[in-house]
Amino acid sequence: MTILVINNKGQYNHRIQRSLQYLKIPTELVPNTLSIEEIEAKNPIGLILGGGPSIEGAGNSEEYIKHFDIPILGICLGHQLIAKAYGGQIDTSNTESYAKVEINIVNDKNLFSGLAPKMEVWSSHKDEVKSIPDDFEILANSNLCDVESFKHTEKDVYGIQFHPEVHHTPKGSTIFENFYEICKKRCNND
Incomplete structure:
Protein backbone atom coordinates (compact mmCIF):
# COMPACT_ATOMS: atom_id res chain seq x y z
CA MET A 1 0.00 0.00 0.00
CA THR A 2 2.96 2.30 -0.65
CA ILE A 3 3.03 5.45 -2.76
CA LEU A 4 6.35 6.02 -4.51
CA VAL A 5 7.63 9.59 -4.72
CA ILE A 6 9.77 9.90 -7.83
CA ASN A 7 12.69 12.20 -7.08
CA ASN A 8 13.18 14.50 -10.06
CA LYS A 9 15.94 16.35 -8.20
CA GLY A 10 13.84 19.32 -7.17
CA GLN A 11 14.31 21.15 -3.89
CA TYR A 12 11.01 19.89 -2.45
CA ASN A 13 11.08 16.13 -3.25
CA HIS A 14 12.21 15.11 0.25
CA ARG A 15 9.56 17.39 1.72
CA ILE A 16 6.86 15.62 -0.31
CA GLN A 17 7.92 12.32 1.25
CA ARG A 18 8.04 13.83 4.76
CA SER A 19 4.60 15.38 4.29
CA LEU A 20 3.18 11.96 3.42
CA GLN A 21 4.94 10.37 6.39
CA TYR A 22 3.48 13.00 8.76
CA LEU A 23 0.05 12.02 7.43
CA LYS A 24 0.86 8.33 8.08
CA ILE A 25 0.69 7.57 4.36
CA PRO A 26 3.11 4.75 3.46
CA THR A 27 5.70 6.19 1.12
CA GLU A 28 9.16 5.71 -0.33
CA LEU A 29 11.32 8.26 -2.12
CA VAL A 30 13.02 6.68 -5.15
CA PRO A 31 15.34 8.02 -7.85
CA ASN A 32 13.95 8.76 -11.30
CA THR A 33 16.57 6.41 -12.77
CA LEU A 34 14.81 3.21 -11.66
CA SER A 35 13.70 0.94 -14.48
CA ILE A 36 10.06 0.09 -15.10
CA GLU A 37 10.82 -3.39 -13.69
CA GLU A 38 12.34 -1.95 -10.51
CA ILE A 39 9.24 0.21 -9.96
CA GLU A 40 6.96 -2.78 -10.65
CA ALA A 41 8.87 -4.88 -8.10
CA LYS A 42 7.91 -2.33 -5.41
CA ASN A 43 4.22 -2.85 -6.29
CA PRO A 44 3.13 0.75 -5.56
CA ILE A 45 -0.51 1.79 -5.32
CA GLY A 46 0.36 5.24 -6.70
CA LEU A 47 3.15 7.44 -8.00
CA ILE A 48 3.91 11.06 -7.19
CA LEU A 49 6.23 12.69 -9.73
CA GLY A 50 8.11 15.39 -7.85
CA GLY A 51 9.45 18.67 -9.08
CA GLY A 52 12.83 19.36 -10.57
CA PRO A 53 14.91 21.91 -12.41
CA SER A 54 14.23 20.72 -15.97
CA ILE A 55 12.58 18.15 -18.18
CA GLU A 56 16.05 17.06 -19.30
CA GLY A 57 16.83 15.91 -15.74
CA ALA A 58 13.62 13.92 -15.31
CA GLY A 59 15.22 10.52 -15.91
CA ASN A 60 12.63 7.82 -16.62
CA SER A 61 9.67 9.76 -15.21
CA GLU A 62 8.02 10.25 -18.58
CA GLU A 63 8.16 6.49 -19.24
CA TYR A 64 6.42 5.78 -15.93
CA ILE A 65 3.50 8.05 -16.84
CA LYS A 66 2.39 6.04 -19.86
CA HIS A 67 3.38 2.59 -18.56
CA PHE A 68 1.67 2.37 -15.18
CA ASP A 69 -2.07 1.97 -14.77
CA ILE A 70 -2.17 3.26 -11.19
CA PRO A 71 -3.01 6.73 -9.87
CA ILE A 72 -0.33 9.30 -10.69
CA LEU A 73 0.05 12.81 -9.28
CA GLY A 74 2.53 15.18 -10.91
CA ILE A 75 3.72 18.16 -8.90
CA CYS A 76 5.26 21.16 -10.71
CA LEU A 77 7.74 19.51 -13.13
CA GLY A 78 5.80 16.26 -12.70
CA HIS A 79 2.66 18.12 -13.86
CA GLN A 80 4.54 19.37 -16.91
CA LEU A 81 5.90 15.89 -17.67
CA ILE A 82 2.38 14.47 -17.68
CA ALA A 83 1.28 17.16 -20.13
CA LYS A 84 4.28 16.45 -22.37
CA ALA A 85 3.78 12.65 -22.26
CA TYR A 86 0.19 13.01 -23.45
CA GLY A 87 0.86 15.65 -26.12
CA GLY A 88 0.21 18.91 -24.28
CA GLN A 89 2.31 22.05 -24.70
CA ILE A 90 4.80 23.38 -22.13
CA ASP A 91 6.54 26.73 -22.39
CA THR A 92 8.09 29.46 -20.28
CA SER A 93 5.56 31.20 -18.09
CA ASN A 94 4.58 34.78 -18.89
CA THR A 95 4.97 35.44 -15.16
CA GLU A 96 7.57 33.41 -13.33
CA SER A 97 5.96 32.68 -10.00
CA TYR A 98 7.63 32.34 -6.60
CA ALA A 99 4.84 33.42 -4.33
CA LYS A 100 1.55 32.62 -2.67
CA VAL A 101 -1.21 32.44 -5.27
CA GLU A 102 -4.97 32.01 -4.96
CA ILE A 103 -6.28 29.31 -7.28
CA ASN A 104 -9.85 28.88 -8.49
CA ILE A 105 -11.04 25.29 -8.18
CA VAL A 106 -13.37 24.53 -11.09
CA ASN A 107 -13.79 20.79 -10.32
CA ASP A 108 -13.82 19.80 -6.67
CA LYS A 109 -14.26 16.06 -7.11
CA ASN A 110 -11.53 13.64 -6.03
CA LEU A 111 -8.24 15.58 -5.76
CA PHE A 112 -9.82 18.85 -4.60
CA SER A 113 -12.60 17.31 -2.52
CA GLY A 114 -13.44 19.64 0.38
CA LEU A 115 -11.31 22.52 -0.91
CA ALA A 116 -13.47 24.55 -3.35
CA PRO A 117 -14.02 27.23 -4.44
CA LYS A 118 -10.63 28.86 -3.79
CA MET A 119 -7.36 27.77 -2.24
CA GLU A 120 -4.11 29.54 -1.33
CA VAL A 121 -1.06 27.72 -2.68
CA TRP A 122 2.68 28.23 -3.05
CA SER A 123 3.71 28.53 -6.67
CA SER A 124 7.34 28.13 -7.65
CA HIS A 125 7.95 27.70 -11.36
CA LYS A 126 9.23 29.32 -14.50
CA ASP A 127 7.68 26.86 -16.98
CA GLU A 128 4.03 25.90 -17.18
CA VAL A 129 1.49 23.91 -19.18
CA LYS A 130 0.24 26.18 -21.95
CA SER A 131 -2.27 23.76 -23.48
CA ILE A 132 -3.65 20.57 -21.99
CA PRO A 133 -3.54 17.28 -23.88
CA ASP A 134 -6.61 15.69 -25.43
CA ASP A 135 -8.57 13.65 -22.87
CA PHE A 136 -7.64 16.04 -20.03
CA GLU A 137 -9.75 18.58 -18.18
CA ILE A 138 -8.73 21.60 -16.12
CA LEU A 139 -9.40 21.28 -12.38
CA ALA A 140 -8.01 24.66 -11.24
CA ASN A 141 -6.66 27.92 -12.63
CA SER A 142 -5.42 31.28 -11.36
CA ASN A 143 -4.86 34.78 -12.61
CA LEU A 144 -1.20 33.79 -13.24
CA CYS A 145 -1.69 30.37 -14.82
CA ASP A 146 -4.58 28.93 -16.84
CA VAL A 147 -3.64 25.34 -15.92
CA GLU A 148 -2.91 25.15 -12.18
CA SER A 149 -4.27 21.60 -12.19
CA PHE A 150 -5.65 19.04 -14.61
CA LYS A 151 -6.86 15.44 -14.76
CA HIS A 152 -7.13 12.76 -17.40
CA THR A 153 -10.84 12.29 -18.12
CA GLU A 154 -10.70 8.47 -17.87
CA LYS A 155 -7.59 7.69 -15.81
CA ASP A 156 -6.50 8.66 -12.30
CA VAL A 157 -3.71 10.87 -13.65
CA TYR A 158 -3.52 14.32 -12.06
CA GLY A 159 -1.18 17.26 -12.34
CA ILE A 160 -0.76 20.33 -10.14
CA GLN A 161 1.51 23.27 -10.90
CA PHE A 162 1.80 24.33 -7.25
CA HIS A 163 3.45 22.78 -4.18
CA PRO A 164 1.11 21.17 -1.61
CA GLU A 165 4.06 19.99 0.51
CA VAL A 166 5.13 23.41 1.82
CA HIS A 167 3.61 25.36 4.72
CA HIS A 168 2.79 28.23 2.33
CA THR A 169 0.01 25.94 1.00
CA GLU A 177 -4.97 12.75 1.73
CA ASN A 178 -7.36 12.94 -1.21
CA PHE A 179 -4.75 11.38 -3.53
CA TYR A 180 -4.18 8.57 -1.03
CA GLU A 181 -7.95 7.91 -0.95
CA ILE A 182 -7.95 7.75 -4.76
CA CYS A 183 -5.08 5.22 -4.62
CA LYS A 184 -6.74 3.06 -1.96
CA LYS A 185 -10.08 3.07 -3.77
CA ARG A 186 -8.38 2.07 -7.02
CA CYS A 187 -6.38 -0.66 -5.28
CA ASN A 188 -9.52 -2.11 -3.65
CA ASN A 189 -11.40 -2.14 -6.98
CA ASP A 190 -8.66 -4.02 -8.87
Whole structure:
Protein backbone atom coordinates (compact mmCIF):
# COMPACT_ATOMS: atom_id res chain seq x y z
CA MET A 1 0.00 0.00 0.00
CA THR A 2 2.96 2.30 -0.65
CA ILE A 3 3.03 5.45 -2.76
CA LEU A 4 6.35 6.02 -4.51
CA VAL A 5 7.63 9.59 -4.72
CA ILE A 6 9.77 9.90 -7.83
CA ASN A 7 12.69 12.20 -7.08
CA ASN A 8 13.18 14.50 -10.06
CA LYS A 9 15.94 16.35 -8.20
CA GLY A 10 13.84 19.32 -7.17
CA GLN A 11 14.31 21.15 -3.89
CA TYR A 12 11.01 19.89 -2.45
CA ASN A 13 11.08 16.13 -3.25
CA HIS A 14 12.21 15.11 0.25
CA ARG A 15 9.56 17.39 1.72
CA ILE A 16 6.86 15.62 -0.31
CA GLN A 17 7.92 12.32 1.25
CA ARG A 18 8.04 13.83 4.76
CA SER A 19 4.60 15.38 4.29
CA LEU A 20 3.18 11.96 3.42
CA GLN A 21 4.94 10.37 6.39
CA TYR A 22 3.48 13.00 8.76
CA LEU A 23 0.05 12.02 7.43
CA LYS A 24 0.86 8.33 8.08
CA ILE A 25 0.69 7.57 4.36
CA PRO A 26 3.11 4.75 3.46
CA THR A 27 5.70 6.19 1.12
CA GLU A 28 9.16 5.71 -0.33
CA LEU A 29 11.32 8.26 -2.12
CA VAL A 30 13.02 6.68 -5.15
CA PRO A 31 15.34 8.02 -7.85
CA ASN A 32 13.95 8.76 -11.30
CA THR A 33 16.57 6.41 -12.77
CA LEU A 34 14.81 3.21 -11.66
CA SER A 35 13.70 0.94 -14.48
CA ILE A 36 10.06 0.09 -15.10
CA GLU A 37 10.82 -3.39 -13.69
CA GLU A 38 12.34 -1.95 -10.51
CA ILE A 39 9.24 0.21 -9.96
CA GLU A 40 6.96 -2.78 -10.65
CA ALA A 41 8.87 -4.88 -8.10
CA LYS A 42 7.91 -2.33 -5.41
CA ASN A 43 4.22 -2.85 -6.29
CA PRO A 44 3.13 0.75 -5.56
CA ILE A 45 -0.51 1.79 -5.32
CA GLY A 46 0.36 5.24 -6.70
CA LEU A 47 3.15 7.44 -8.00
CA ILE A 48 3.91 11.06 -7.19
CA LEU A 49 6.23 12.69 -9.73
CA GLY A 50 8.11 15.39 -7.85
CA GLY A 51 9.45 18.67 -9.08
CA GLY A 52 12.83 19.36 -10.57
CA PRO A 53 14.91 21.91 -12.41
CA SER A 54 14.23 20.72 -15.97
CA ILE A 55 12.58 18.15 -18.18
CA GLU A 56 16.05 17.06 -19.30
CA GLY A 57 16.83 15.91 -15.74
CA ALA A 58 13.62 13.92 -15.31
CA GLY A 59 15.22 10.52 -15.91
CA ASN A 60 12.63 7.82 -16.62
CA SER A 61 9.67 9.76 -15.21
CA GLU A 62 8.02 10.25 -18.58
CA GLU A 63 8.16 6.49 -19.24
CA TYR A 64 6.42 5.78 -15.93
CA ILE A 65 3.50 8.05 -16.84
CA LYS A 66 2.39 6.04 -19.86
CA HIS A 67 3.38 2.59 -18.56
CA PHE A 68 1.67 2.37 -15.18
CA ASP A 69 -2.07 1.97 -14.77
CA ILE A 70 -2.17 3.26 -11.19
CA PRO A 71 -3.01 6.73 -9.87
CA ILE A 72 -0.33 9.30 -10.69
CA LEU A 73 0.05 12.81 -9.28
CA GLY A 74 2.53 15.18 -10.91
CA ILE A 75 3.72 18.16 -8.90
CA CYS A 76 5.26 21.16 -10.71
CA LEU A 77 7.74 19.51 -13.13
CA GLY A 78 5.80 16.26 -12.70
CA HIS A 79 2.66 18.12 -13.86
CA GLN A 80 4.54 19.37 -16.91
CA LEU A 81 5.90 15.89 -17.67
CA ILE A 82 2.38 14.47 -17.68
CA ALA A 83 1.28 17.16 -20.13
CA LYS A 84 4.28 16.45 -22.37
CA ALA A 85 3.78 12.65 -22.26
CA TYR A 86 0.19 13.01 -23.45
CA GLY A 87 0.86 15.65 -26.12
CA GLY A 88 0.21 18.91 -24.28
CA GLN A 89 2.31 22.05 -24.70
CA ILE A 90 4.80 23.38 -22.13
CA ASP A 91 6.54 26.73 -22.39
CA THR A 92 8.09 29.46 -20.28
CA SER A 93 5.56 31.20 -18.09
CA ASN A 94 4.58 34.78 -18.89
CA THR A 95 4.97 35.44 -15.16
CA GLU A 96 7.57 33.41 -13.33
CA SER A 97 5.96 32.68 -10.00
CA TYR A 98 7.63 32.34 -6.60
CA ALA A 99 4.84 33.42 -4.33
CA LYS A 100 1.55 32.62 -2.67
CA VAL A 101 -1.21 32.44 -5.27
CA GLU A 102 -4.97 32.01 -4.96
CA ILE A 103 -6.28 29.31 -7.28
CA ASN A 104 -9.85 28.88 -8.49
CA ILE A 105 -11.04 25.29 -8.18
CA VAL A 106 -13.37 24.53 -11.09
CA ASN A 107 -13.79 20.79 -10.32
CA ASP A 108 -13.82 19.80 -6.67
CA LYS A 109 -14.26 16.06 -7.11
CA ASN A 110 -11.53 13.64 -6.03
CA LEU A 111 -8.24 15.58 -5.76
CA PHE A 112 -9.82 18.85 -4.60
CA SER A 113 -12.60 17.31 -2.52
CA GLY A 114 -13.44 19.64 0.38
CA LEU A 115 -11.31 22.52 -0.91
CA ALA A 116 -13.47 24.55 -3.35
CA PRO A 117 -14.02 27.23 -4.44
CA LYS A 118 -10.63 28.86 -3.79
CA MET A 119 -7.36 27.77 -2.24
CA GLU A 120 -4.11 29.54 -1.33
CA VAL A 121 -1.06 27.72 -2.68
CA TRP A 122 2.68 28.23 -3.05
CA SER A 123 3.71 28.53 -6.67
CA SER A 124 7.34 28.13 -7.65
CA HIS A 125 7.95 27.70 -11.36
CA LYS A 126 9.23 29.32 -14.50
CA ASP A 127 7.68 26.86 -16.98
CA GLU A 128 4.03 25.90 -17.18
CA VAL A 129 1.49 23.91 -19.18
CA LYS A 130 0.24 26.18 -21.95
CA SER A 131 -2.27 23.76 -23.48
CA ILE A 132 -3.65 20.57 -21.99
CA PRO A 133 -3.54 17.28 -23.88
CA ASP A 134 -6.61 15.69 -25.43
CA ASP A 135 -8.57 13.65 -22.87
CA PHE A 136 -7.64 16.04 -20.03
CA GLU A 137 -9.75 18.58 -18.18
CA ILE A 138 -8.73 21.60 -16.12
CA LEU A 139 -9.40 21.28 -12.38
CA ALA A 140 -8.01 24.66 -11.24
CA ASN A 141 -6.66 27.92 -12.63
CA SER A 142 -5.42 31.28 -11.36
CA ASN A 143 -4.86 34.78 -12.61
CA LEU A 144 -1.20 33.79 -13.24
CA CYS A 145 -1.69 30.37 -14.82
CA ASP A 146 -4.58 28.93 -16.84
CA VAL A 147 -3.64 25.34 -15.92
CA GLU A 148 -2.91 25.15 -12.18
CA SER A 149 -4.27 21.60 -12.19
CA PHE A 150 -5.65 19.04 -14.61
CA LYS A 151 -6.86 15.44 -14.76
CA HIS A 152 -7.13 12.76 -17.40
CA THR A 153 -10.84 12.29 -18.12
CA GLU A 154 -10.70 8.47 -17.87
CA LYS A 155 -7.59 7.69 -15.81
CA ASP A 156 -6.50 8.66 -12.30
CA VAL A 157 -3.71 10.87 -13.65
CA TYR A 158 -3.52 14.32 -12.06
CA GLY A 159 -1.18 17.26 -12.34
CA ILE A 160 -0.76 20.33 -10.14
CA GLN A 161 1.51 23.27 -10.90
CA PHE A 162 1.80 24.33 -7.25
CA HIS A 163 3.45 22.78 -4.18
CA PRO A 164 1.11 21.17 -1.61
CA GLU A 165 4.06 19.99 0.51
CA VAL A 166 5.13 23.41 1.82
CA HIS A 167 3.61 25.36 4.72
CA HIS A 168 2.79 28.23 2.33
CA THR A 169 0.01 25.94 1.00
CA PRO A 170 -2.04 25.73 4.21
CA LYS A 171 -4.41 23.00 3.02
CA GLY A 172 -1.85 21.08 0.99
CA SER A 173 -2.13 18.04 3.24
CA THR A 174 -5.73 17.62 2.03
CA ILE A 175 -4.42 17.19 -1.53
CA PHE A 176 -2.19 14.33 -0.35
CA GLU A 177 -4.97 12.75 1.73
CA ASN A 178 -7.36 12.94 -1.21
CA PHE A 179 -4.75 11.38 -3.53
CA TYR A 180 -4.18 8.57 -1.03
CA GLU A 181 -7.95 7.91 -0.95
CA ILE A 182 -7.95 7.75 -4.76
CA CYS A 183 -5.08 5.22 -4.62
CA LYS A 184 -6.74 3.06 -1.96
CA LYS A 185 -10.08 3.07 -3.77
CA ARG A 186 -8.38 2.07 -7.02
CA CYS A 187 -6.38 -0.66 -5.28
CA ASN A 188 -9.52 -2.11 -3.65
CA ASN A 189 -11.40 -2.14 -6.98
CA ASP A 190 -8.66 -4.02 -8.87
